Amino acid sequence: MTDRRRWRAIPLLVLCVLLLGGCAARSVTADREPVAARQVRVTTTTTMITDAVRRIGGDRVQVTGLMGPGVDPHLFKASARDVRSLRDADLILYGGLGLEGKMGDLLADLAARQPTAAVTDGIPRAALLTHPGSPEPDPHVWFDVALWEDCARTIADRLATLDPQHADVYRVNLDSYLAELSALDTEVRARIAAIPPAQRLLVTSHDAFAYFGRRYGIEVAAIQGISTAAEATTADVERVAELLASRRVPAAFIETSVPRRTVDALLAATAERGFGAHIGGELYTDSAGEPGTPEGTYPGMVRTNAELIASALGAPGREG
Numbered sequence: 501m502t503d504r505r506r507w508r509a510i511p512l513l514v515l516c517v518l519l520l521g522g523c524a525a526r527s528v529t530a531d532r533e534p535v536a537a538r539q540v541r542v543t544t545t546t547t548m549i550t551d552a553v554r555r556i557g558g559d560r561v562q563v564t565g566l567m568g569p570g571v572d573p574h575l576f577k578a579s580a581r582d583v584r585s586l587r588d589a590d591l592i593l594y595g596g597l598g599l600e601g602k603m604g605d606l607l608a609d610l611a612a613r614q615p616t617a618a619v620t621d622g623i624p625r626a627a628l629l630t631h632p633g634s635p636e637p638d639p640h641v642w643f644d645v646a647l648w649e650d651c652a653r654t655i656a657d658r659l660a661t662l663d664p665q666h667a668d669v670y671r672v673n674l675d676s677y678l679a680e681l682s683a684l685d686t687e688v689r690a691r692i693a694a695i696p697p698a699q700r701l702l703v704t705s706h707d708a709f710a711y712f713g714r715r716y717g718i719e720v721a722a723i724q725g726i727s728t729a730a731e732a733t734t735a736d737v738e739r740v741a742e743l744l745a746s747r748r749v750p751a752a753f754i755e756t757s758v759p760r761r762t763v764d765a766l767l768a769a770t771a772e773r774g775f776g777a778h779i780g781g782e783l784y785t786d787s788a789g790e791p792g793t794p795e796g797t798y799p800g801m802v803r804t805n806a807e808l809i810a811s812a813l814g815a816p817g818r819e820g
């Protein structure tokens with residue numbers, strides 16, 4: 501290196517040291533600042549969890565949701581930016597039960613080094629559904645609103661453990677959320693009960709509604725299994741088409757987070773049996789809708805689904 505180059509390199513080196521030193525100092529200060537004196541940084545996976553953490557955490561939390569509307573959690577892979585957000589979080593909240601199928605190893609690594617919890621941890625194991633051939637319980641618990649109440653309690657507990665000085669804030673917000681969920685549970689039950697009994701069959705592309713069916717009294721059938729990772733076979737399509745045609749159920753449903761081609765194949769197979777079923781609408785299954793729309797929240801997505809299912813399967817319209 502010539503002298504001139506060396507002299508030029510020194511200020512650059514000093515600048516680098518200053519920048520790095522500055523970053524390190526800032527991050528140490530931020531980490532040492534107790535959470536009680538600032539917002540709690542929470543990183544979440546699905547939109548349903550993000551929405552619940554916003555409700556329960558209120559102004560006390562700064563929530564980063566990794567999965568936006570329409571994102572399929574079974575197939576989601578964390579980017580380098582997502583990993584940074586997870587590492588920077590005071591608390592990580594995810595669905596668990598294998599929902600975030602491609603993030604399992606990452607979440608296990610994070611759990612070993614920082615506060616990390618599955619929101620489904622508080623659900624009694626006996627309340628979980630299992631399906632033949634699947635090693636883990638069905639992760640789609642949010643469609644039973646009573647089970648989602650358990651998830652909400654777990655979220656509030658975790659926030660209060662991390663930020664005990666504001667435990668009363670989380671308690672008040674939780675109570676208000678639980679009251680809303682209880683009313684929602686009653687509303688959904690009434691809408692599904694209004695469907696004529698013979699037509700109480702919910703057909704979707706992937707098997708996300710087993711908890712919904714059990715809680716609200718509607719039989720469910722799906723072309724794919726509980727994960728979207730496995731492709732549907734022709735035999736699956738024929739089996740469900742036979743069910744739709746023989747029961748004369750007027751509609752099957754597509755899903756916001758799953759491509760519609762399997763349901764299109766199903767309706768074609770049903771038509772070959774001489775029965776014309778139609779698409780009853782697009783259900784919000786593994787993700788809520790766009791923020792700012794009625795279905796952009798967890799209660800809104802459940803209400804929208806129940807209304808679509810009820811009206812497409814022949815329930816009389818709501819009064820008023």
Ligand SMILES: [Zn+2]
Pocket residue numbers: 574640706707708726727728785786
């Ligand atoms: Zn799913």
